[in-house]
Amino acid sequence: AAGVIQSPRHLIKEKRETATLKCYPIPRHDTVYWYQQGPGQDPQFLISFYEKMQSDKGSIPDRFSAQQFSDYHSELNMSSLELGDSALYFCASSHSREQYFGPGTRLTVT
Amino acid sequence: KQEVTQIPAALSVPEGENLVLNCSFTDSAIYNLQWFRQDPGKGLTSLLLIQSSQREQTSGRLNASLDKSSGRSTLYIAASQPGDSATYLCAVRGGADGLTFGKGTHLIIQP
Numbered sequence: 741a742a743g744v745i746q747s748p749r750h751l752i753k754e755k756r757e758t759a760t761l762k763c764y765p766i767p768r769h770d771t772v773y774w775y776q777q778g779p780g781q782d783p784q785f786l787i788s789f790y791e792k793m794q795s796d797k798g799s800i801p802d803r804f805s806a807q808q809f810s811d812y813h814s815e816l817n818m819s820s821l822e823l824g825d826s827a828l829y830f831c832a833s834s835h836s837r838e839q840y841f842g843p844g845t846r847l848t849v850t
Numbered sequence: 851k852q853e854v855t856q857i858p859a860a861l862s863v864p865e866g867e868n869l870v871l872n873c874s875f876t877d878s879a880i881y882n883l884q885w886f887r888q889d890p891g892k893g894l895t896s897l898l899l900i901q902s903s904q905r906e907q908t909s910g911r912l913n914a915s916l917d918k919s920s921g922r923s924t925l926y927i928a929a930s931q932p933g934d935s936a937t938y939l940c941a942v943r944g945g946a947d948g949l950t951f952g953k954g955t956h957l958i959i960q961p
Contacts, residue, residue, distance in 0.1 A: 773947060782939065783894070785948025796947035830893065837882055837901065839949060841894040 742766050744833050744842030752848045753821050761816040761845045765833030771795065772814040773832040773839060774806060783830060789814060821849045852877045856940055856952035864960050865932055871925040871955045873940030878921050884949065885914050885925050886939040894939065898925070930959045 745764040753759050765772050771790045775783040776799075785798035789808035800806075803821075808814045818825060826849045832839040853876045863869055873883075882901050886894040898907045898914040900923070906915040913926040927934060937956050941949035 771947070773949075775948075782951035782953050783941075783949075785946075785950070788947040790947075798946075798948045828891075832894075838884065838896055838899045840896060841886070843893040846891075 744831055744840055746829075746831050746842040746845050748845060749843065750846050750848075752850065754850055755821060755823060757821050757849075759818045759821060759847060761818070761829055761831075761847070763814045763816070763831030763833075763842060765812050765814070765831075766835075766840055769833035769835045769840075770812065771834045772808055772812070773834075774800075774814070774816050775830040775832065775841075777828040777830060777844075778824075779827070781827075786816070818847075823849050825849050852880075852942060852944055852950045854940055854942055854950050854952035856938075856955050858955060859953065860956040860958075862958040862960060863930060865930060867930050868926070868928050869930055869957075871927070871938050871940075871957070873923040873925070873952055875921045875923075875942050875950075877944060878918050879944060880918065881943045881945070883914075883916055883923050883940065883942045885912075885923075886941060888937045888939060888954070890937075897938075932959045932961045935959045 773788040774786040777783040786800040788795045792808045806816045828844045830844045832841045857872045885897045900916040911928040937954040939954045941951045
Protein backbone atom coordinates (compact mmCIF):
# COMPACT_ATOMS: atom_id res chain seq x y z
CA ALA A 741 0.00 0.00 0.00
CA ALA A 742 1.15 3.52 -0.75
CA GLY A 743 2.55 5.46 2.17
CA VAL A 744 3.30 9.09 2.95
CA ILE A 745 6.44 10.25 1.14
CA GLN A 746 8.74 12.88 2.51
CA SER A 747 11.73 14.49 0.88
CA PRO A 748 14.50 14.96 1.48
CA ARG A 749 15.10 12.31 4.12
CA HIS A 750 18.13 14.12 5.49
CA LEU A 751 19.07 17.79 5.29
CA ILE A 752 21.99 19.72 6.69
CA LYS A 753 21.82 23.49 6.83
CA GLU A 754 23.73 26.28 8.50
CA LYS A 755 22.32 28.81 10.92
CA ARG A 756 20.25 31.56 9.27
CA GLU A 757 19.75 29.50 6.11
CA THR A 758 16.40 28.45 4.66
CA ALA A 759 15.04 24.93 4.25
CA THR A 760 12.06 23.48 2.39
CA LEU A 761 10.59 20.12 3.32
CA LYS A 762 8.15 18.32 1.06
CA CYS A 763 5.35 15.88 1.83
CA TYR A 764 3.32 13.74 -0.55
CA PRO A 765 0.23 12.31 1.19
CA ILE A 766 -1.33 8.93 0.60
CA PRO A 767 -3.54 9.08 -2.53
CA ARG A 768 -7.07 10.34 -1.80
CA HIS A 769 -6.05 11.71 1.59
CA ASP A 770 -7.22 15.32 1.85
CA THR A 771 -5.62 16.40 5.13
CA VAL A 772 -1.93 16.91 5.83
CA TYR A 773 -0.31 17.51 9.22
CA TRP A 774 3.23 18.58 10.14
CA TYR A 775 4.96 17.59 13.39
CA GLN A 776 8.37 18.33 14.88
CA GLN A 777 10.17 15.80 17.08
CA GLY A 778 13.26 17.07 18.87
CA PRO A 779 15.93 14.69 20.19
CA GLY A 780 14.44 12.51 22.91
CA GLN A 781 11.14 14.38 22.71
CA ASP A 782 7.61 13.47 21.71
CA PRO A 783 6.26 14.83 18.41
CA GLN A 784 4.78 18.34 18.59
CA PHE A 785 2.02 19.40 16.21
CA LEU A 786 2.93 22.35 13.98
CA ILE A 787 0.18 22.92 11.42
CA SER A 788 -2.44 21.14 9.30
CA PHE A 789 -4.20 21.64 5.99
CA TYR A 790 -7.55 20.36 4.74
CA GLU A 791 -8.44 20.67 1.07
CA LYS A 792 -5.57 23.12 0.54
CA MET A 793 -6.68 25.47 3.32
CA GLN A 794 -4.97 25.84 6.67
CA SER A 795 -7.06 23.90 9.12
CA ASP A 796 -5.32 24.17 12.47
CA LYS A 797 -2.19 25.69 13.91
CA GLY A 798 -0.06 24.38 16.72
CA SER A 799 3.32 25.47 18.00
CA ILE A 800 4.71 26.58 14.66
CA PRO A 801 7.28 29.40 14.89
CA ASP A 802 6.63 32.56 12.89
CA ARG A 803 9.81 31.77 10.91
CA PHE A 804 8.06 28.72 9.48
CA SER A 805 5.32 28.68 6.89
CA ALA A 806 3.55 25.92 5.03
CA GLN A 807 1.05 25.36 2.28
CA GLN A 808 -0.82 22.60 0.53
CA PHE A 809 -0.93 22.58 -3.25
CA SER A 810 -3.60 21.59 -5.77
CA ASP A 811 -2.18 18.05 -6.00
CA TYR A 812 -2.44 17.85 -2.17
CA HIS A 813 1.28 17.73 -1.57
CA SER A 814 2.52 20.09 1.12
CA GLU A 815 5.69 22.05 1.76
CA LEU A 816 7.08 23.34 5.02
CA ASN A 817 9.31 26.38 4.58
CA MET A 818 11.71 27.22 7.36
CA SER A 819 13.70 30.46 7.38
CA SER A 820 16.41 31.96 9.59
CA LEU A 821 17.23 28.49 10.86
CA GLU A 822 18.44 28.13 14.44
CA LEU A 823 20.38 25.34 16.11
CA GLY A 824 17.22 24.46 18.04
CA ASP A 825 15.40 23.67 14.80
CA SER A 826 17.45 20.48 14.49
CA ALA A 827 14.83 17.75 14.71
CA LEU A 828 12.93 15.06 12.90
CA TYR A 829 10.03 16.58 10.94
CA PHE A 830 7.10 14.33 10.23
CA CYS A 831 4.29 14.74 7.81
CA ALA A 832 1.09 12.77 8.31
CA SER A 833 -1.99 12.43 6.15
CA SER A 834 -5.54 11.29 6.70
CA HIS A 835 -8.83 10.92 4.89
CA SER A 836 -11.09 10.91 7.92
CA ARG A 837 -9.77 9.88 11.32
CA GLU A 838 -6.54 7.89 11.44
CA GLN A 839 -3.32 9.77 10.81
CA TYR A 840 -0.63 7.98 8.84
CA PHE A 841 2.90 9.21 9.30
CA GLY A 842 5.72 9.45 6.82
CA PRO A 843 9.32 8.39 7.54
CA GLY A 844 10.34 11.94 8.45
CA THR A 845 13.00 14.41 7.36
CA ARG A 846 15.96 14.71 9.69
CA LEU A 847 17.10 18.34 9.71
CA THR A 848 20.46 19.20 11.19
CA VAL A 849 21.34 22.86 11.65
CA THR A 850 25.04 23.58 12.19
CA LYS B 851 -4.18 22.22 27.77
CA GLN B 852 -4.23 18.48 27.12
CA GLU B 853 -1.45 16.50 28.78
CA VAL B 854 -0.71 12.85 28.04
CA THR B 855 1.27 10.68 30.43
CA GLN B 856 2.59 7.20 29.74
CA ILE B 857 3.62 4.72 32.38
CA PRO B 858 6.06 3.07 32.61
CA ALA B 859 8.68 5.15 30.80
CA ALA B 860 10.70 1.99 30.16
CA LEU B 861 10.01 -1.73 30.41
CA SER B 862 12.19 -4.79 29.87
CA VAL B 863 10.60 -8.24 29.93
CA PRO B 864 11.48 -11.75 28.74
CA GLU B 865 10.08 -13.00 25.48
CA GLY B 866 6.64 -14.61 25.67
CA GLU B 867 5.23 -12.45 28.46
CA ASN B 868 1.97 -10.57 28.19
CA LEU B 869 2.31 -6.92 29.06
CA VAL B 870 0.30 -3.75 29.54
CA LEU B 871 1.29 -0.20 28.67
CA ASN B 872 -0.64 2.63 30.27
CA CYS B 873 -1.67 6.04 28.96
CA SER B 874 -3.59 8.76 30.76
CA PHE B 875 -4.85 12.12 29.54
CA THR B 876 -6.10 15.15 31.44
CA ASP B 877 -8.95 16.36 29.19
CA SER B 878 -11.55 13.67 28.53
CA ALA B 879 -13.10 15.64 25.65
CA ILE B 880 -11.24 13.70 23.00
CA TYR B 881 -12.18 12.78 19.45
CA ASN B 882 -10.02 9.67 19.27
CA LEU B 883 -6.86 8.04 20.60
CA GLN B 884 -4.09 6.38 18.60
CA TRP B 885 -1.31 4.06 19.64
CA PHE B 886 1.91 4.22 17.62
CA ARG B 887 5.14 2.31 17.48
CA GLN B 888 8.43 4.08 16.78
CA ASP B 889 11.74 2.36 16.11
CA PRO B 890 14.93 4.37 16.86
CA GLY B 891 15.31 7.26 14.45
CA LYS B 892 12.38 6.06 12.38
CA GLY B 893 8.84 7.14 11.63
CA LEU B 894 5.67 6.39 13.53
CA THR B 895 3.65 3.32 12.66
CA SER B 896 -0.02 3.50 13.61
CA LEU B 897 -1.04 0.41 15.58
CA LEU B 898 -4.60 1.05 16.68
CA LEU B 899 -7.13 3.87 16.55
CA ILE B 900 -9.96 4.04 19.08
CA GLN B 901 -12.81 6.45 18.50
CA SER B 902 -14.18 8.25 21.57
CA SER B 903 -17.37 6.20 21.36
CA GLN B 904 -15.49 2.89 21.38
CA ARG B 905 -14.23 0.87 24.33
CA GLU B 906 -11.55 -1.22 22.65
CA GLN B 907 -9.86 -2.22 19.41
CA THR B 908 -7.90 -5.34 18.55
CA SER B 909 -5.29 -6.09 15.92
CA GLY B 910 -3.52 -9.43 16.09
CA ARG B 911 -1.67 -9.68 19.40
CA LEU B 912 -2.52 -6.09 20.30
CA ASN B 913 -5.57 -4.90 22.19
CA ALA B 914 -6.20 -1.30 23.17
CA SER B 915 -8.90 -0.16 25.57
CA LEU B 916 -10.28 3.29 26.24
CA ASP B 917 -12.04 4.65 29.32
CA LYS B 918 -12.75 8.19 28.24
CA SER B 919 -14.47 9.30 31.43
CA SER B 920 -11.44 8.42 33.55
CA GLY B 921 -8.95 9.58 30.94
CA ARG B 922 -7.19 6.27 30.52
CA SER B 923 -6.14 3.87 27.81
CA THR B 924 -4.15 0.66 27.93
CA LEU B 925 -2.29 -1.23 25.24
CA TYR B 926 -2.11 -4.95 25.86
CA ILE B 927 0.55 -6.96 24.00
CA ALA B 928 0.11 -10.72 24.12
CA ALA B 929 2.94 -13.24 23.83
CA SER B 930 5.64 -10.59 23.37
CA GLN B 931 8.43 -11.15 20.83
CA PRO B 932 11.89 -9.55 20.42
CA GLY B 933 10.55 -7.80 17.30
CA ASP B 934 8.11 -5.91 19.52
CA SER B 935 11.03 -3.95 20.98
CA ALA B 936 10.38 -0.28 20.22
CA THR B 937 9.00 2.89 21.75
CA TYR B 938 5.21 2.93 22.03
CA LEU B 939 3.49 6.28 21.86
CA CYS B 940 -0.03 7.16 22.88
CA ALA B 941 -1.63 10.20 21.22
CA VAL B 942 -5.01 11.85 21.64
CA ARG B 943 -6.93 14.13 19.33
CA GLY B 944 -9.18 16.72 20.89
CA GLY B 945 -11.23 19.37 19.12
CA ALA B 946 -8.28 20.52 17.06
CA ASP B 947 -6.54 18.57 14.32
CA GLY B 948 -3.20 17.90 15.88
CA LEU B 949 -2.42 14.93 18.05
CA THR B 950 -1.04 15.41 21.55
CA PHE B 951 1.52 12.75 22.32
CA GLY B 952 2.80 11.17 25.48
CA LYS B 953 6.54 10.74 25.94
CA GLY B 954 6.29 7.03 25.20
CA THR B 955 7.17 3.72 26.79
CA HIS B 956 10.53 2.29 25.70
CA LEU B 957 9.99 -1.46 25.49
CA ILE B 958 12.69 -4.11 25.34
CA ILE B 959 11.79 -7.77 24.86
CA GLN B 960 14.65 -10.01 25.89
CA PRO B 961 15.16 -13.13 23.72
